[in-house]
Amino acid sequence: EPEVTQTPSHQVTQMGQEVILRCVPISNHLYFYWYRQILGQKVEFLVSFYNNEISEKSEIFDDQFSVERPDGSNFTLKIRSTKLEDSAMYFCASSLDRGRVETQYFGPGTRLLVL
């Protein structure tokens, strides 16, 4: 069964450093998403991406964040200058369509720790 994969599973970085989180969505999917979950809090939407551009983003997704689909398979989330409060689990998801009830398939997450 096709699945979304994410690398790395864990990342530790120093405050102020840049990190890139990588995701490989399901191959025929067209819509891609990033969510994050700060420990003990809700899973929160960050951004959705379609046709090589951002289709929607939350207020969390400020100028420190960017997304890219550098090739036909990877989908990346970059945090330019990490802050302590960026420590969280980051989930990538993909869907075939952006319909209201279209299932989003999630990856296992990358746990980011900023020291």
Added chain:
Amino acid sequence: AQSVTQPDIHITVSEGASLELRCNYSYGATPYLFWYVQSPGQGLQLLLKYFSGDTLVQGIKGFEAEFKRSQSSFNLRKPSVHWSDAAEYFCAVGAGLTGGGNKLTFGTGTQLKVEL
């Protein structure tokens, strides 16, 4: 804006017992509701979803959920829990196209422990 509340942070049940996980939502239009499960080290797996029609929906792994508009609830149930059901369960609402687009808003999750 839409929101989801899962009032129970932790629930412990005995194997073979019935289970009900509570979910309440707030959304101005017709909600599109989902239950996801996350096992340790795994991604969020969809259990079931509701968008219209029969208010009792069946999902994978023997789970079902009932949409009750009058109570703004979408509780997840299973008649007999198995030890492998121990995981974290998330309720989510998907915004309609005229509202928040295609994003999911999640609850804080309920951690299920199953005693043998």
